[in-house]
Amino acid sequence: MITGANVKRNHPSAPAGPCFLEDTVTFTSRKTALSGLALIGASALVLAGCAAAPEEETPGAAPTDEAPDFYPCMVSDAGGFDDKSFNQAGFMGLEDAANDLGVEFNAVESADENAYGPNVSSLVDEGCDLIVTVGFLLAEATTEASTANPDINFAIIDEFVEGENVKPIQFNTVEAAFLAGYAAASYSKTGFVGTFGGIQIPPVTIFMDGFVQGVEYHNEVKGTNVQALGWDFDGQTGAFTGGFAPGTEALTTAQGLIDQNVDVLMPVGGPIYQSAAEAIRDSDREIALIGVDSDVYETDPSVADLLLTSVLKNIAVGVYDVTTGAAEGNFDNTPFVGTLENGGLGLAPFHDFESKVSAELAAELEEVTAGIVAGDIEVTSPASPGQ
Amino acid sequence: MTAAPATTASAATTPGGASPIVVRSWKAPIAFAIFTVIAILLFFIVGRPDLDGGNPTTIYRLSEARDAIQLPPLTLGLAETTIVVVILMVAATIGAFLLARAAVRVPLWLTTIFAVLFLVGFLTWAAAGATVPMIGLLAGALTVSTPLIFGSLGGVISERVGVVNIAIEGQLLGGAFMAAMLGTLTGSPYVGLLGAMVAGALVSFVLAAFAIKYFVDQVIVGVVLNVLVLGLTSFLYSTVMVPNAETFNSPEKFERIAIPLLSEIPVLGPILFRQTVIVYLMYLAIFLVWFGLFKTRWGLRLRSVGEHPTAADTVGINVRATRFWNVLLAGAIVGGGGAFFTLAAVGSFGKDMTNGAGFIALAAVIFGRWDPIRATLAALLFGFATNLQSTLSIVGSPVPSEFMLMLPYVVTIVAVAGFVGVSRPPAASGKPYMKA
Numbered sequence: 001m002i003t004g005a006n007v008k009r010n011h012p013s014a015p016a017g018p019c020f021l022e023d024t025v026t027f028t029s030r031k032t033a034l035s036g037l038a039l040i041g042a043s044a045l046v047l048a049g050c051a052a053a054p055e056e057e058t059p060g061a062a063p064t065d066e067a068p069d070f071y072p073c074m075v076s077d078a079g080g081f082d083d084k085s086f087n088q089a090g091f092m093g094l095e096d097a098a099n100d101l102g103v104e105f106n107a108v109e110s111a112d113e114n115a116y117g118p119n120v121s122s123l124v125d126e127g128c129d130l131i132v133t134v135g136f137l138l139a140e141a142t143t144e145a146s147t148a149n150p151d152i153n154f155a156i157i158d159e160f161v162e163g164e165n166v167k168p169i170q171f172n173t174v175e176a177a178f179l180a181g182y183a184a185a186s187y188s189k190t191g192f193v194g195t196f197g198g199i200q201i202p203p204v205t206i207f208m209d210g211f212v213q214g215v216e217y218h219n220e221v222k223g224t225n226v227q228a229l230g231w232d233f234d235g236q237t238g239a240f241t242g243g244f245a246p247g248t249e250a251l252t253t254a255q256g257l258i259d260q261n262v263d264v265l266m267p268v269g270g271p272i273y274q275s276a277a278e279a280i281r282d283s284d285r286e287i288a289l290i291g292v293d294s295d296v297y298e299t300d301p302s303v304a305d306l307l308l309t310s311v312l313k314n315i316a317v318g319v320y321d322v323t324t325g326a327a328e329g330n331f332d333n334t335p336f337v338g339t340l341e342n343g344g345l346g347l348a349p350f351h352d353f354e355s356k357v358s359a360e361l362a363a364e365l366e367e368v369t370a371g372i373v374a375g376d377i378e379v380t381s382p383a384s385p386g387q
Numbered sequence: 388m389t390a391a392p393a394t395t396a397s398a399a400t401t402p403g404g405a406s407p408i409v410v411r412s413w414k415a416p417i418a419f420a421i422f423t424v425i426a427i428l429l430f431f432i433v434g435r436p437d438l439d440g441g442n443p444t445t446i447y448r449l450s451e452a453r454d455a456i457q458l459p460p461l462t463l464g465l466a467e468t469t470i471v472v473v474i475l476m477v478a479a480t481i482g483a484f485l486l487a488r489a490a491v492r493v494p495l496w497l498t499t500i501f502a503v504l505f506l507v508g509f510l511t512w513a514a515a516g517a518t519v520p521m522i523g524l525l526a527g528a529l530t531v532s533t534p535l536i537f538g539s540l541g542g543v544i545s546e547r548v549g550v551v552n553i554a555i556e557g558q559l560l561g562g563a564f565m566a567a568m569l570g571t572l573t574g575s576p577y578v579g580l581l582g583a584m585v586a587g588a589l590v591s592f593v594l595a596a597f598a599i600k601y602f603v604d605q606v607i608v609g610v611v612l613n614v615l616v617l618g619l620t621s622f623l624y625s626t627v628m629v630p631n632a633e634t635f636n637s638p639e640k641f642e643r644i645a646i647p648l649l650s651e652i653p654v655l656g657p658i659l660f661r662q663t664v665i666v667y668l669m670y671l672a673i674f675l676v677w678f679g680l681f682k683t684r685w686g687l688r689l690r691s692v693g694e695h696p697t698a699a700d701t702v703g704i705n706v707r708a709t710r711f712w713n714v715l716l717a718g719a720i721v722g723g724g725g726a727f728f729t730l731a732a733v734g735s736f737g738k739d740m741t742n743g744a745g746f747i748a749l750a751a752v753i754f755g756r757w758d759p760i761r762a763t764l765a766a767l768l769f770g771f772a773t774n775l776q777s778t779l780s781i782v783g784s785p786v787p788s789e790f791m792l793m794l795p796y797v798v799t800i801v802a803v804a805g806f807v808g809v810s811r812p813p814a815a816s817g818k819p820y821m822k823a
Contacts, residue, residue: 080621080738082629109625111618112739194781200788230781235437237788239780246737247728247744248534252527253777259523260781271737278734302632302735 070327072098073128074107074319075119077135079244081109084299085270085292086315090134090157093319101327116141124149130326132157132169132319136203142166153331155322157315158203160385164333169318170385171338173203174210175372176311176345177266178379179365180290181214183309183347184264185226186361187288194229194257196239198250198269202383204240207268207292207311209233209381217368217377229260236382241272250275258283264308266290277303288353295348308357310348314338337385341373415493416483418801422505423476430469430508435515437785442466443515451522455651463507465515472508476501510775517782524778525771526658529666530732532770534559534741536669537724538748539755539762540676541587545717546757547680548710549693551817553609554594556745557616558718561586562725564620567736568628570638570729579638580665580726587722588715590616595714599707602819613745621738628736636735641665663731665723672720676759689713693813696820706820721745750799757813765799772798 074094076083081091091107098105106126108119116133120141123131131152133142136159146154146163155167184193195211197204208231215228231238239257241249250267254276257265265287267276273291280287289296289303291310296303318336325331338344347365350357371377435443443465449458479501483493510519538555545552562583570579590612597603628636641663650660680686688709691699696706729736747769755762772795780791 078739080625082625111621196781229783232783235783235787237780237786237791238783239777240788240792241777242792243742245740245742246733246735247740247742248531248732249742249773249777251732252530252774253781255523255527255530256520256774256778256781259520259778260518274735274737275733278732281734302637 070101070103070130071126071128072103072105072130072132072323072326073123073126074105074132074134075116075123075138075141076107076109077116077137078110078112079135079270081107083270084296085294086157086313087134087270088299089294089313089315090132090319093316094132094323096316097320097323097327101324103327110138113137117144120145124152129153130155130323130331132323135159136201153326155319155326157318160335165331167322167331167333168335168385169315169322169338170335171313171315171318171344172381172384173206173311173313173338173345174213174379174381174384175340176313176347177207177210177292178214178217178372178377179210179340179347179368180266180309180311181211181216181228182218182368183214183350183357183361183365184211184266184288184290185215185218185224185228186222186364187308187353187357188226188263190261190263191225192227192229192260192262193264193266194260194262195266195268196230196241196250196253196257197267198241198244198272200238200240204268205231205236205238206381206383207266208238209383210311210379211266213379229262230257241269244270244272246271246274248275251279254279255282258285258287262287264288264290266292266311268292273303274300277306280306291348297348297351305352307351308353309350312346312348314344314346318344335385339373340369411487411490412492413487415498416480416487419476419480419483419501422501423473423480426469426473426476426505426508430473430512433785435465435512435785438516445511445514445516446518448518448520449522449654451520451657454522454653454657456653458653460518463511465511468511469508472504472511475504476508479504510779513779513784513786514782519778519782521654522657524774525654527774527777528767528771529658529662530770531773532766533666533669533727533731534724534744535748535751535766535769536673536763537727538721538745539751539766540672540759541717541721541724542749542752543755543757543759543762544676544680544689544720545591545714546752546816547693547813548689548713548717549696549813549815549818549820550595550598550710550714551605551609552591552594552714552717553606553749554590554612554616554718554745555721555748556741556743557609557613558587558590558721559725559728559741559745559748560613560620560739561590561616562722563728563740564623564725564736565722566726567636567638567729570726571635574639576639576641576664576730579730580723583722583726583730584719585722587718587720587725589718590722591715591718594718595711598819599710599714602821605817605819617739620736624736624738632735638730638734640734641731663727665727665731668723672723673759673763676720680759690813692820693815696815696818700820700822706822710820721748747799753812754799756811769795769799 072094076087079087081087094105094107108123110116110119116138120131120133124145132155134157139159139161142154142156142161146166150165153165155169157169160168193215195208197208212228212231212233215226218224219226239253241253250272254265258279265276267273273289277289280289288308289306290308293313295310295312297307318338322336368377372379444462447461449461479497486493538559542552542555565586566579566583569582570576594608594612597608598605643661643663646660650656688704692704692706692709700706728740751762751765754765776791776794780788
């Protein structure tokens with residue numbers, strides 16, 4: 001369970017992480033007066049980029065000299081390790097693995113997309129044995145660094161990067177999102193459910209593919225006529241906010257869906273669900289929210305009362321397995337693919353909505369899960385790993 | 388959108404002689420023609436093959452359940468609407484060509500009618516077979532526009548007084564952060580709003596100090612300030628706000644206040660007059676900035692310092708002090724706009740939540756030719772285009788979503804290039820004033 005991000009910041013004495021000014025910000029100036037200001041700006045960047053840098057084992061863990069000689073590291077995307085979503089989940093996995101192994105680890109947050117490359121290469125210089133890059137957006141930086149450093153192992157979440165030394169940690173999320181779509185269609189009273197994404201990239205659209213197919217499957221077997229808005233599976237086009245910030249675009253997109261009379265909303269993309277929750281509260285209507293990546297009911301209690309369920313992607317498990325495996329010398333480049341079958345995916349409990357969903361829903365979902373695992377129910381997505 | 392001086396077909400006298408030069412501008416008619424061709428291509432060549440048979444209709448919902456006066460929804464058939472729209476667009480284009488040949492400037496009303504026609508046709512085409520909630524569409528546009536308008540008002544003041552304000556993004560973000568922080572700590576959104584204004588002014592203070600006192604390049608200071616504020620707020624968000632969200636990041640939001648009578652006006656009432664205090668302050672700010680800049684002594688001094696500081700100095704205006712205080716004022720206005728994010732829209736601070744709004748506000752300043760009213764209109768246009776794309780992508784428009792996300796920027800570029808023409812900044816904007 002993920003309960004907040006403060007776990008990683010209680011070591012004031014820990015050495016600062018590998019963040020170099022010249023890596024983060026580069027500009028030249030002839031004006032001396034500017035240099036002072038530049039320094040302020042640069043140190044702010046460093047503060048942002050390295051806020052989470054001094055990561056080490058929790059107090060009480062085995063001292064490093066007794067531990068195996070293994071140094072795992074991680075780079076977040078711009079969402080940061082406190083995104084209550086996949087960066088945070090990846091961090092938890094790494095932290096747990098390092099604690100169990102009794103080794104030091106290093107995790108660096110990227111302030112923006114310009115920091116991906118420099119952050120990865122600074123970890124290379126730091127002498128990391130395994131570098132986990134969190135997210136599709138770091139694919140390019142990972143490809144470059146893994147090609148240049150064939151003796152260092154890499155693992156990338158949510159994307160396939162080719163290389164002897166790169167292990168992709170991927171999830172066939174469409175399966176779990178299918179369950180969410182089924183549950184949404186079962187819950188909906190207005191006959192409309194909606195989804196929208198941050199940016200149109202495969203790890204986002206795979207959720208929307210599964211959601212829409214789950215709704216269709218419910219219509220098929222239950223004879224309902226629930227419409228899923230915000231994503232056109234056949235055309236692969238839909239509603240996106242253009243970023244992962246919980247700002248006004250996400251708010252108005254959610255409002256647009258609510259104006260179309262939806263009563264279940266699944267925003268896909270880190271913290272944009274916060275804007276959606278605000279739109280729901282403003283509407284004065286009873287609208288349920290579906291979380292993604294982690295059980296948002298646990299990670300963000302402020303929206304707990306709105307949550308129908310969450311699509312679980314056990315990134316932490318994937319990262320843990322790969323990290324401990326690599327420490328024992330069992331590193332290979334076969335992709336880890338999380339599915340409903342291997343427990344890499346799942347649907348969170350209904351929590352407060354237990355009494356509001358139909359009594360048979362839980363049993364039906366188990367049946368659907370079994371059908372997907374057995375291959376009887378066809379669930380596809382162009383974004384699935386290996387497609 | 389306004390026609391620019393460059394597009395004006397005017398008779399001018401050459402400095403040396405008496406023979407008048409007739410300037411014919413073909414910009415507007417050509418733009419009209421291009422849009423007419425686009426409309427014909429979209430409506431009749433591309434059509435809506437995805438909708439099978441018959442004549443699909445688009446329903447415009449004009450009232451919400453909570454409105455007092457209920458208007459029936461407006462239903463437009465695709466075929467007849469697009470035919471009528473295209474005929475009128477062709478007529479307007481021919482009219483514009485005739486006007487241009489006669490060296491008469493294409494009037495603003497014709498441009499406006501043309502734009503509205505195109506929009507109605509496009510909406511009916513793109514949303515065929517679906518419902519367009521007009522109130523939601525326009526109210527959402529205002530939500531997206533509000534921080535942009537505050538940002539552009541601050542930008543206008545700052546640039547009019549001679550200091551280029553690239554730091555709008557930082558001022559908005561700083562304001563949003565401080566509003567969330569103080570709003571939660573004190574439990575009062577009003578204190579939060581005040582804090583946001585102070586935060587914006589503080590960012591401006593650094594800009595003003597470096598630009599006015601130390602003559603540092605204003606653009607560079609602005610860029611660095613944006614990075615500084617982003618870094619600082621992200622750092623504080625991660626270390627302070629996330630672990631203690633209850634104590635630091637759950638401000639009470641401003642309540643929506645419905646203004647009696649005005650909020651009952653069909654369609655526009657609920658959009659404009661069922662809003663939070665921040666939006667009402669925005670209406671006031673737009674008027675005050677316009678009135679102040681062009682009708683008061685303060686505005687005259689401010690503009691003279693931005694246009695010709697040496698002349699202003701000669702007549703006894705303290706150039707540096709005028710610049711300093713007005714840049715601070717600009718920052719306070721932008722910071723107040725930042726409070727909209729956390730105290731009116733989203734209700735909690737998020738990392739980089741302004742998402743580039745400050746840069747769009749900067750574009751609105753230039754697009755609006757350094758005029759508060761025009762900059763406001765530019766910000767509204769951008770907000771409308773943004774929300775239009777989101778509404779259309781929800782109802783399932785035939786345009787791919789990647790292209791739809793470009794729409795606001797395309798609209799802005801077309802508008803700037805096609806209708807604004809030459810825009811002239813205040814002459815001394817960006818130039819530090821050094822007393823000889």
